[in-house]
Amino acid sequence: MHNRLTKLIFSFFTLLIISSNAAAEYSLNMTRGVTPISRDIYDLHMTIFWICVVIAVLVFSVMIYAIIFHRKSLGCVPAKFHENTTVEIIWTIVPVFILIGMAWPATKVLIDMEDNSKSDMTIKITGYMWKWHYDYLGQEVRFESNLATPMEQINGREPKGKNYLLEVDNPLVLPINKKIRFITTANDVIHAWWVPALGIKKDAVPGFANEAWAIINKPGIYRGQCAELCGARHGFMPIVVIAKSEFEYEKWLKNQKKK
Amino acid sequence: MSEEHHHGPKKGITRWLFTTNHKDIGTMYLWLSFIMFLFAGSMAMGIRMELFQPGKSLFEPNFFNQLTTLHGLIMVFGAVMPAFVGLANWQIPLMIGAPDMALPRMNNWSFWILPVAFSILASTLFMEGGGPNFGWTFYAPLSTTAPTTPSSTDFFIFSVHLMGMSSIMGSLNIIVTIFNLRAPGMTYMQMPIFVWTWFITAFLLVAVMPVLAGCVTMMLADRHLGTSFFSAAGGGDPILFQHVFWFFGHPEVYIIILPAFGVMSEIIPTFSRKKIFGYHSMVYATAAIAILSFTVWAHHMFTTGMPVIGEIYFMFATMLIAVPTGVKVFNWTATMWKGAMSFEAPMLFAIAFLIMFSIGGFSGLMLAIVPADFQYHDTYFVVAHFHYVMVPGAIFGAIAAVYYWLPKWSGKMYSEFLSKLHFWLSFISLNLVFFPMHFLGLAGMPRRIPDYALQFADFNMICSISAFVFGLSQIFFLFILLKTIYSGKEVREKKTWDGAEGLEWTVATPAPYHTFSTPPKVVPLH
Numbered sequence: 174m175h176n177r178l179t180k181l182i183f184s185f186f187t188l189l190i191i192s193s194n195a196a197a198e199y200s201l202n203m204t205r206g207v208t209p210i211s212r213d214i215y216d217l218h219m220t221i222f223w224i225c226v227v228i229a230v231l232v233f234s235v236m237i238y239a240i241i242f243h244r245k246s247l248g249c250v251p252a253k254f255h256e257n258t259t260v261e262i263i264w265t266i267v268p269v270f271i272l273i274g275m276a277w278p279a280t281k282v283l284i285d286m287e288d289n290s291k292s293d294m295t296i297k298i299t300g301y302m303w304k305w306h307y308d309y310l311g312q313e314v315r316f317e318s319n320l321a322t323p324m325e326q327i328n329g330r331e332p333k334g335k336n337y338l339l340e341v342d343n344p345l346v347l348p349i350n351k352k353i354r355f356i357t358t359a360n361d362v363i364h365a366w367w368v369p370a371l372g373i374k375k376d377a378v379p380g381f382a383n384e385a386w387a388i389i390n391k392p393g394i395y396r397g398q399c400a401e402l403c404g405a406r407h408g409f410m411p412i413v414v415i416a417k418s419e420f421e422y423e424k425w426l427k428n429q430k431k432k
Numbered sequence: 433m434s435e436e437h438h439h440g441p442k443k444g445i446t447r448w449l450f451t452t453n454h455k456d457i458g459t460m461y462l463w464l465s466f467i468m469f470l471f472a473g474s475m476a477m478g479i480r481m482e483l484f485q486p487g488k489s490l491f492e493p494n495f496f497n498q499l500t501t502l503h504g505l506i507m508v509f510g511a512v513m514p515a516f517v518g519l520a521n522w523q524i525p526l527m528i529g530a531p532d533m534a535l536p537r538m539n540n541w542s543f544w545i546l547p548v549a550f551s552i553l554a555s556t557l558f559m560e561g562g563g564p565n566f567g568w569t570f571y572a573p574l575s576t577t578a579p580t581t582p583s584s585t586d587f588f589i590f591s592v593h594l595m596g597m598s599s600i601m602g603s604l605n606i607i608v609t610i611f612n613l614r615a616p617g618m619t620y621m622q623m624p625i626f627v628w629t630w631f632i633t634a635f636l637l638v639a640v641m642p643v644l645a646g647c648v649t650m651m652l653a654d655r656h657l658g659t660s661f662f663s664a665a666g667g668g669d670p671i672l673f674q675h676v677f678w679f680f681g682h683p684e685v686y687i688i689i690l691p692a693f694g695v696m697s698e699i700i701p702t703f704s705r706k707k708i709f710g711y712h713s714m715v716y717a718t719a720a721i722a723i724l725s726f727t728v729w730a731h732h733m734f735t736t737g738m739p740v741i742g743e744i745y746f747m748f749a750t751m752l753i754a755v756p757t758g759v760k761v762f763n764w765t766a767t768m769w770k771g772a773m774s775f776e777a778p779m780l781f782a783i784a785f786l787i788m789f790s791i792g793g794f795s796g797l798m799l800a801i802v803p804a805d806f807q808y809h810d811t812y813f814v815v816a817h818f819h820y821v822m823v824p825g826a827i828f829g830a831i832a833a834v835y836y837w838l839p840k841w842s843g844k845m846y847s848e849f850l851s852k853l854h855f856w857l858s859f860i861s862l863n864l865v866f867f868p869m870h871f872l873g874l875a876g877m878p879r880r881i882p883d884y885a886l887q888f889a890d891f892n893m894i895c896s897i898s899a900f901v902f903g904l905s906q907i908f909f910l911f912i913l914l915k916t917i918y919s920g921k922e923v924r925e926k927k928t929w930d931g932a933e934g935l936e937w938t939v940a941t942p943a944p945y946h947t948f949s950t951p952p953k954v955v956p957l958h
Contacts, residue, residue, distance in 0.1 A: 200875035200887060203807055210803075218804045225794040233787060236765050240783065245705065245772040252770035255707040264762045265755060272751045275801065280744055282803040287740040302580070327883065329487045337486060338885045362574040363670055365735060365810060369876045374806045376736045378671065379573065380664020383737035398878045400735075400810040402567045404580055405494040408881030 204369050207391040207416070211372030213282045221275055228271075286372075289384045292354035296345065300357070300364030300377035300399065303406035307345050310356075314429045318343045320409045339396040344413035348422035349389045357383045362404065368397035368414055376401055389416040441945055449544075452536035453945065454521045455841070457543050461518030462834070464546060466913075468510030469827075470906065471554070475503035477903050480896040482882050486889050496882035497565035498557065504568025508688070509595050510550050512822070515830040516691040517542075517602050520630045522841060524606060526936035526943065527624045529615025529952045534608040542602040549594035556584035556591075564588045567880060569681070572662035572673040576654045585655065589648045596641040603634035603641075610634075615935070617954030621715070624934050625708060628715050629694030632722045636683045636690075639726075644680040647673065671736050678729035686725040689789075689821065690718060692829025693760060696782055698934070699836055700764050703779035704771030705931035710763040711958045717756035717763075724753045734805045743802045750800040754793065761790055776929075777851035781832035784824050784859050792820030795870065810880075813873025819866045824859070831858075831909070838913075839928040843942030844920030850912045857905040864898035933957055 205215045243249050297308040308315040321340040325331040334340070347353055357366050359377040367374040371387040389395075397412040417425060441447050441456065451457060478499045482491050491499070521539065525532055533539050556563035561582035566575040570588075575581055610631050614623070623631075651673075653659040660666020662673045701708045708714060731750040734743060764786055773779070795817040799805050808814060839845050868891040877888045884892065927937045935954070939947045 201871045203874045204876070214803045214807055217801060218798070218807070221798050221801055221804065225797060229790065229794060232761065232765065232790065236768065236783070236786065239765070239768045239771070240773065240775075243704075243769065243771050243773055245774045249770075249772040251705040251772040253706075254709075254770075255767075256710050256712075257766075260766075261710055261713050261759070261763075265759055268755050268758050272754060275797075276748055276751060279747065279801045279803060283743055283747070284740060286803055286806075287743070327488050333486060333886060335886070338883060362577065362580075363571060367810075367878070369807060372803075372806065374735050374809060378664075378737065380670070381737065398876070398881075400878050402497070402571070402880045403574060405492070405497065405565075407497075408493065408878070408883055 206370045206372050207389055207393065207395065208371050208387045209390070210282070210286050210387065211370060213285070214372045217279055217282055220278065224271065224275065286385075289354050289386045291352065292386055293351040294348075295354040295356060296347075297356045297358070298366050298377065300359040300361075300366065300403070300410075302361050302404050303399075303410040305345075305366070305410065305412060306360075307343075309426070309429075312426060312430070314426065316343045316429075318345065318412070320411060336396070338409065339398070339411045339413070341411060341413045344394075344415045346415045346417060346422060346425050347389060348419045349392050349416050350419065352386055352388050355385045355387070357385070363401050364399050364403045364410070365401035366397070366412060367400040368395050368412055370395035370397075371414065374400055389414075392416050392418055392421075450540065452532070452540050454525050454532045454536070454539065455943065455945065457533075457539050458518045458520075458522030459841075460543050461514045461521060461546075464543075464550075465511050465513075465515035465518060465830075466910070468506050468514065468550060470910070472503050472506035472511055473903055473906060475499045475506070476899065479503060480899040483884070483892050484896040485893065486884055486886055488883060491882065493882045494562065494565055497567075497880065498563045500880055501564045501567055501570075502553070502557070505553065505564070506550070507822070508568060508684070509592075510546075510553075512688050512826050512830070513599065514546060516630075516633075516688075516826075517599075519626075519691065519695070519830070519833050519837075520602075520606055523837065523936060524609060524627055524630060525613070526939065526947060527627050527934055528610065528613060528618050529935050529948050529954060530609060530613035531946065531948050533605050534613055535605045538601050539605055542598045542605065545594050545598040549591045549598070552587050552594070553591040556582075556587050559584040559587070569677060570651070571677070572651060572654065572670055576651055576662055578655075581655070586652065589652050592648050593645060596645050599637050600641050603637040606630055606634040607638070615948070615951040615954050617956070618935075621712070622954065622956055622958055624694075625697035625711070625714055625718075626691070626694035629690045629697070629718055632718050633687050633690045636687050636722055636725065640680045640683045640687075643676060644684075647676045647680065650676070671733070674733050674736060675729070678732045679726075681732065682729040683722075683725045685818075685821075686721060688826050689829075690722065692785070692826045693718065695829045695833040695836075696764055696785055699778045699782040699832055700767050700786075701933070702836075702929050702931040703776065703782070704768050704773050706767055706771040707933075707957070708763070709766035709769075710759075713759055714763055717759045720756040721753060724749065724756070728753065731800060731805075734802050735809050747800055747802045751797065754797055757793060761786065761793075776835075776848060777846070777855060778832045778836035780852065780855045780859075781828045781835065784855070785828045785832065788820055788824030788828070788863075792817055792825060795820065808873060810878055811873035812869040812877045812879060815879055816866050816869035816873060819862075819869070823862050823866065828858075834913070836929075837936070838916065839923050840936060840939075840941055840943055842917055842920070843922055843924065844916050845923045845928075846912060846916040846920060850908075850915070854905060854909050854912055857908065858902060861898045861902040861905060865895050865902055868894055 203215055203218055205212055295310040297310055299306040305318045318341045321342045322338055326333045357375045357377040359379040364377040366377055373385045375383045375385045393416055395414040399410045482489050482496055563584055650661040654661050660668040662668050662670050697708050728750045730746045799808055872888055872891050924941055
């Protein structure tokens with residue numbers, strides 16, 4: 174490193190790289206999540222992303238080269254060509270093959286995602302203006318889940334907590350390593366149930382039932398939000414999923430049934 | 433021999449109220465679009481002020497929803513579309529050697545409906561219950577169910593009907609003009625690409641504006657006539673709304689961008705001093721994009737619970753549009769390649785379009801991948817995508833066109849220094865506004881929320897500050913335009929730009945009130 178400028182640039186990029194690996198504070202990318210589908214989605218996302226980066230670098234390099242070297246001010250005389258059928262056919266057909274290469278893995282993941290059969294349990298989720306209702310079908314356990322962040326935090330009269338706008342009074346508790354089927358519907362307008370860590374986003378449509386599934390591989394707390402504009406408090410109806418070991422889940426369920 | 437009746441335009445307000453002159457009407461469309469752009473832009477400034485920090489700052493959530501709704505509606509219907517119609521009015525007759533549009537009186541009506549439509553829409557903000565608050569996409573049942581849906585919704589519906597009528601009449605005019613009034617020798621395959629893109633866009637408009645009209649009429653019926661088109665309780669389906677809306681909505685976004693593509697195909701050859709590469713492919717690619725645009729609408733609906741076979745079809749069809757779009761980007765690049773480029777303001781905006789629109793296209797391709805879309809849908813990732821194609825896409829296309837043709841329209845040259853300043857301020861600030869939105873979406877921030885969790889705070893602050901800079905830069909653009917028109921350097925050359933080709937560069941500068949009263953001699957260019 175010869176001079177101050179080089180040192181500065183080097184430390185800047187080091188900082189950038191380090192910080193992107195740091196906590197979710199500066200999250201730049203999608204989560205890998207904790208289900209097989211969320212991981213498949215993440216891998217697809219990264220694959221498509223890198224293909225786009227490569228194509229962008231190739232195409233933009235040609236543009237930038239032309240901008241730098243094919244200038245009138247450098248005394249360039251413009252070429253006379255304005256067509257080339259061979260080249261045009263090539264750059265029509267090659268993208269089709271690239272797209273097929275992308276569509277193949279995407280279709281596989283999609284078919285897997287939409288296979289809701291052979292589930293171990295079913296949760297019915299109903300969207301309301303502005304909260305969620307959870308119903309453990311067949312278990313006689315059901316409850317409402319409301320935003321728990323106090324108005325004082327929203328209005329700025331109290332400092333905001335760590336899970337500001339992402340906390341609820343009654344979270345959805347689920348067991349890990351079981352195939353869970355989610356049925357979504359709504360009571361009034363269209364909402365959408367979205368938990369990024371589970372790789373699930375499904376509209377909750379009044380009068381209709383949609384399906385999704387997940388197998389949660391890791392215990393933990395996973396937060397999401399309503400993902401369809403549903404009125405004034407659309408931003409204030411979050412989702413909290415707590416995934417427990419099978420043993421802990423059974424304990425929790427027994428407790429719920431007593432209530 | 434009849435006497436040529438030489439007179440200038442009438443003086444005063446009646447000139448503008450009753451004009452049937454394509455240049456006057458083009459000017460009015462352009463000024464209307466700029467005023468609407470600033471109005472919708474101030475809605476955006478309100479949005480970014482609220483989102484500057486977490487917590488409730490200035491606005492109730494219901495009013496915030498009105499801001500986002502009106503920002504979208506007015507930008508799409510009041511700013512971008514009228515701007516390109518204004519360009520069509522000014523340029524199509526000049527470019528095909530016609531004395532005016534084929535239906536000049538209908539042209540006047542097409543314009544004057546719009547101030548009425550937008551006054552009605554803007555007035556809803558002041559009605560009891562407030563203005564529309566359900567997003568520019570106004571999904572049912574959020575938009576059809578009392579009491580949460582404001583009563584001003586019926587005025588919103590009326591306003592949409594009026595705008596639709598204006599668009600349909602304008603498009604019919606464009607089609608009939610291009611069919612019938614091309615000068616002898618101006619065959620279809622000799623028309624400038626800008627004329628081609630508007631020709632194709634006009635067919636798209638005529639096809640889909642009636643669908644939008646049907647959509648809002650079904651809404652009106654559900655609201656007041658006891659029908660249940662969109663209500664499951666009455667035997668209908670909320671998702672029907674989305675199918676009908678997006679069958680309009682997807683071609684609509686191509687309606688927005690195709691004329692901007694046309695502008696690129698005029699500006700890039702001029703400043704590269706080289707003919708457009710692959711003229712024929714550019715025409716075919718534009719037609720392919722237009723036809724394909726009818727076949728992909730449900731890619732806005734992947735999370736609604738579509739059968740998997742539908743998801744697969746719409747994924748493939750959506751990805752396919754990348755092919756003709758790619759052809760156009762490659763052809764523009766090949767036009768620049770081995771040209772002799774100079775970088776006046778129109779070219780700066782055009783090059784920025786080429787790169788930034790492509791970035792928007794890449795995020796669009798990512799969105800097409802259904803499993804991944806389940807994480808992107810209704811997040812700021814989508815907001816980033818469409819703002820990249822709308823702002824450095826459509827808006828830069830319109831700005832580039834204005835800088836490019838303003839000398840011909842007005843006989844005044846804008847200040848190259850000020851316009852470059854406008855460019856760099858706009859370009860840098862818009863990237864700082866919209867690029868971080870990709871990260872916000874990936875990190876999990878949903879759309880259309882007035883307040884957000886703490887991990888989204890830093891990027892939101894960057895977006896907001898940059899948005900204020902971008903907004904101020906457009907006020908600066910207004911200043912540049914007024915300065916040019918009132919005290920700009922006078923230019924009299926017919927060909928403002930040495931690399932320009934086309935009939936508009938054969939008339940005097942500024943363009944006389946009546947041009948091509950006798951048809952010109954057309955020199956084949958392609």
